[in-house]
Amino acid sequence: xxxVTQTPKFQVLKTGQSMTLQCxxxxxxxxxxxxxxxxxxxxxxxxxxxxxxxTDQGEVPNGYxxxxxxxxDFPLRLLSAAPSQTSVYFCASRPTGNTEAFxxxxxxxxxx
Amino acid sequence: GExxxxxxxxLSVQEGDSAVIKCTYSDSASNYFPWxxxxxxKGPQLIIDIRxxxxxxxxxxxxxxxxxxxxxxxxxxxxxxxxDSAVYFCAASPSYNFNKFYxxxxxxxxxxx
Numbered sequence: 337x338x339x340v341t342q343t344p345k346f347q348v349l350k351t352g353q354s355m356t357l358q359c360x361x362x363x364x365x366x367x368x369x370x371x372x373x374x375x376x377x378x379x380x381x382x383x384x385x386x387x388x389x390x391t392d393q394g395e396v397p398n399g400y401x402x403x404x405x406x407x408x409d410f411p412l413r414l415l416s417a418a419p420s421q422t423s424v425y426f427c428a429s430r431p432t433g434n435t436e437a438f439x440x441x442x443x444x445x446x447x448x
Numbered sequence: 449g450e451x452x453x454x455x456x457x458x459l460s461v462q463e464g465d466s467a468v469i470k471c472t473y474s475d476s477a478s479n480y481f482p483w484x485x486x487x488x489x490k491g492p493q494l495i496i497d498i499r500x501x502x503x504x505x506x507x508x509x510x511x512x513x514x515x516x517x518x519x520x521x522x523x524x525x526x527x528x529x530x531x532d533s534a535v536y537f538c539a540a541s542p543s544y545n546f547n548k549f550y551x552x553x554x555x556x557x558x559x560x561x
Contacts, residue, residue: 371551376554378537378552378553384548386547395548395550426492428491435541435546441490
């Protein structure tokens with residue numbers, strides 16, 4: 337099993353550009369989520385999904401869109417990037433009924 | 449919503465010493481408290497967790513204690529080793545929405561050989 341795979345690992349965007357951060361897991365986990373990690377602030381939940389076709393907002397959803405068409409994939413879309421979205425983004429998954437979340441290696445995004 | 453505070457932000461210990469990291473939470477509905485270890489360039493990894501019906505849990509050199517009345521929980525690492533050097537995060541999850549984790553701001557632990 338590859339676990340949770342995030343692509344790309346690094347990305348630089350210009351203000352106003354759009355892009356999609358990819359997240360895929362091969363563990364057949366129902367639950368997937370996106371976090372952003374900023375210095376001194378820990379991880380904050382952006383969006384999460386409890387299964388294909390079901391998504392919900394976390395603490396900091398503004399400026400981000402998600403969809404979940406398959407169990408394996410949970411992409412995060414930035415519609416119009418802003419410098420405030422410069423951060424490290426982590427995707428996580430866990431199976432239903434289990435509390436342990438498995439994290440990807442992260443995507444470092446810089447918006448200039 | 450839940451607010452989790454974590455202290456200290458940095459901690460430096462000598463190899464073999466113990467390390468303690470403390471967290472407080474605000475929402476009395478929180479009932480699940482995991483601890484994650486993040487090594488440089490990697491995603492967080494669960495190292496130990498505790499539920500609100502338990503006061504203490506131990507796994508080899510790592511232990512977690514929980515005081516529900518005071519709303520605080522702590523991570524204890526004994527006989528520290530250089531490979532324990534990493535950033536540690538505490539988190540809390542409320543019973544009314546188990547899908548949401550609220551993280552502390554992290555503690556950078558440095559174990560000096």
